[in-house]
Amino acid sequence: MVEAARRAEPAEAALALDGVSSGYGAVSIVRDVSLSVGPGEIVALLGKNGMGKTTLLKTILGMVALRGGAITIGGQALSGLTPAKLVALGVGYAPQEQPLFQDLSIRDNLRLAVPADRMLPEALERLFGHFPFLKDRLAQRAGTLSGGEQKMLILGRALMLRPRLLLIDEISEGVQPSMVERLRGVLLAEREAGTSMLVVEQHVAFALGLADRYAVLKLGEIVDSGSTRAPDAQARVIDHLAV
Amino acid sequence: MLETLPVAERAAAAPRGRRLSRAAPFVVAALAALALWLAPLVLDTFAVNVLTRSMIYAVLAVTVDLLWGFAGILTFGQAAFFGVGAYATAMILTAYGATPLGIAAAVAASLVAPVVLGLAVGWLSFYHRSTPLYASVISLVVPIVVVQLIYAGGEWTGSSSGLVGFDVLPFEIEGYFRLAALFLIVVTLAAWILVRSDAGRALVALRDNEARCAYLGLNPRRLQIRLTAALAGVAGLAGFLFANASAVVAPENAGFLFGTELVIWVALGGRGTLLGPVLGTIAIDYLAANLSGDLPFLWQLLLGTAFVVIIILLPGGLADLVGRLWRVLPIGRRRPAPPRLVARAAATEATGTEATGTEIPILKVENLAKAYGALTVLEAIDLEIRAGELVSLVGPNGAGKTTLMRCLSDGTEPFRGAIAVGGTPITGLTPNRIVGLGVGRKFQVASVFESLSVADCLRLARAAHDGLSPVGQAETLGLPQAALDVLRMTGLDRLLTQPTRLLSHGQKQALELAMVVALEPRLILLDEPTAGLTKAERTTIGAVLKALTAEGRIAAVLVEHDLDFVREISSRIVVLHQGRLVLDGTVEAVVGSELVRTIYAGGGHG
């Protein structure tokens, strides 16, 4: 907590995890993870498959029960808060697994992400600012978009309510390099507007190019962390991820 | 009683105590029989009449309990089998009278007709991938159909007014009371012996985890159909007794409402125990007969309310409440003695060497492809695996690893291409048949039987080879040496009587591995065997796998994310990416490959 406060000068950390553990049933997936994201900061969470990255995000969202430790968002403790409350607190989430209602229209997918229909027009304006191509395709089924386009829709959906904190799960997965570049541009612009982000990634170059700091998760524990500006950052991360 | 013995003698008394506790139910049954034999001497006529009926209903409650409480099949259909037995009896006795031949025919018909119907219902209810809800649906439809057929039967069945005035067995009401009491005691005792036996554990295993049963080579469908048919027969015999004792049968006796009443009695008494439903049924039916005259609606209201409350707050019924009190007492806390572990000579020794001598690979996959709708998950997979290999299947999320494992172990998955185990194609085979070919599968999330002990789980793993006793519990547990090694390395051999739900996650994973090894498979499939395990547990599992395959008779395929682990134990690594097999080679070749580095570090596209 002290460390977090020091880093986040004007206000409290956008997100702070202190000794967080969680899991499903008898299985512990995340063990004693401490991590903070300052205001306007981007932190990349790296790690191989099955190491607990997605579970950690779901724990923050209140979808996996917290076994131990504490989570605060903007200084407010999260205990027993539903995802609905988190959205109201300004948390945006771009999930990785089954992230869209494939059989619903793009418009309906977006509608479901705003608390009330009257907020939709403004939210859509923001979305089109980032991804204008969606403007003419609102009536189309989400499942008919290409993989890269779906990723843009997922990110756009998380951005359109002006979140203060963004949780992003492998947004670059299966996306062509040119599109990855575009996603990066959108995220950096959003950070300029003051949004803090926790970005789960396996794409090392993308993650390190985007984030201010990184942390590596292995078997549910943070085994390495540091500034992405450090000269040996890339080498160290790849060392953790390599076969 | 044991407290008075000196310590040295107490140990010697243990086997005797065991024998005593085994004899106890027979003593209790004999005493109950004696008491019920004498009961009509002190009870008034009304009570004798009502209790006769209550005891017949209690027999039905036992059958519902075996199906629902033990085997997990929620059924409303026992009323239909009861009705069929009762009507068969009444129709035959109406036609032929209560001559010895007529009675014999009635007994036979009241047994055979429900069994045949039970087989049909079982076939309809249970098939590969049928759901418990579907079985319950069918059990609802059966009594409705039977009742409508009774209505349609005209003079044969007496239509809506039922059948009365047929000749019955030459007994007084006391005689029927004693007959019903004996029948109830025999059925309850038989059920008690069954659920305590090793075969009875298979029922609970079915309830807990049907998939695991199939992947131990047991045929869940056959077990469920046989159980349904057998208990239909018991219900039919109860119908025979009912038709004789009451001298009247009516469509309500076969109806869906009566079927739901049976479920209510069992739920209140305590599903999954035997005495609970028996005593619950007798008490409720007797009370109903006494109270419903005075306050009929209030009684139903109270019963309905109690039922809802019990289902929500006390799913184990009143017996659960009593049981909790019982376990507070010292005599209620005894643990059964663990079975003795015995090493079995590997039965497949001869055939095993034979198989390695020939050129047939243990697993051969040719041009395998699978799609969910428009989404292609696997494409053009070719793979051959021979004895002694430990092949790791790696690749990022969504690469198709788990789907491939599923195709290898379940031939009913729709896929294109060919998969052969030891030269036998598996297309269309259900999982239990594939287990029969020598394939053992360990799931990602430890799949064991939560209500059973460690020893019971292991015994079920041997059931396809050694069978299960339907009357007793074997005192030894014979396992292949490799399975014993797993138990010893993980300390499970000291926890044989422990209920599995109390095991740690790692212990459950180890137990499942031991169960799969106990199948003596030629090919072991493991889906993330180390997920969620500690470092020490991983090392143990890795050592076990290496030792198993090192002998050269078994092959193993494992899906694994932990590449350090993969590197340590594999003899070969296969890389899947976006549904295609992109690399297949030795550990050195794959680990050094630039392609793998790209896939893992870069989100690798193309």
Add this chain to the structure above:
Amino acid sequence: MLLTLDILTTAAILFIVSIGLLAIFGVLKIINFAHGAWLTVGAYCAVVTAKLGLNPWAALPLAFVIGAALGGLAEHVIIRPLYRRPLDAILATWGLGIVVGQLITLAFGRDVQLTPNLYAGTVEILGVDYSAYRLVALGIALAIGTLFALTVERTRLGLSARAVIMNETLARSLGIDTGRVRLVVFMIGAGFAALAGVLLTPLTSVDPNMGVSWLIGAFMLVMVADASYLALAAACLVFGAAQVLISTFVSPILGSIAVAVLAALVLRISPKGFSRA
């Protein structure tokens, strides 16, 4: 002609009776065995309306409100704790049905109640005299179907409900209050069931157990329809036709079990029922 009218109106009545159950099964994945009790409650709303001397049609809004209120209570007290035990939920709702039935008996006695016909008389269509009320029922079924379709396809509640059906985890992670969606859907389902109870009064006698006889048919239709109201409409037409034809040409008794037996066979062959078509 008569046969066609019989088929259409039978299907309409089946649809009216089962639509409430469908809504609940679709979103909550729970078989509501108290459905029969909601039908009965609705029918007794018609009885009360008559006793108060009101217009018989006033029973419709009354039944919907009372059904929804009781449904909300039941969801909160009984369904919510059993959300992860679907088979137990069947039993608990069945128990609830018993309780409701007995409360009605205590209040009104167990005798058959008389209700004024909502729409009496016959109409001549293409040379056939036909019960006017059955035709009205056909119209009402179409109206209810349309209302239901509009709710599902056009409203935010309908969209949320579909989202919960398709992928509850995603719906929750997007901030949709899925617990509230389940509550509201259960209330609407119970309200529709009570409404159906009013509409049944001209066709069947009203007594405390009247709902049970309709329950199994509705239940089987919903199983076959698997959460799709279009599939439910199709199932009502097909099985309604089978029921009418078998009753007319074979035997009324076999006709009465046609829906249950055919639905069971359809499910055995294709576990997803009609919804795949």
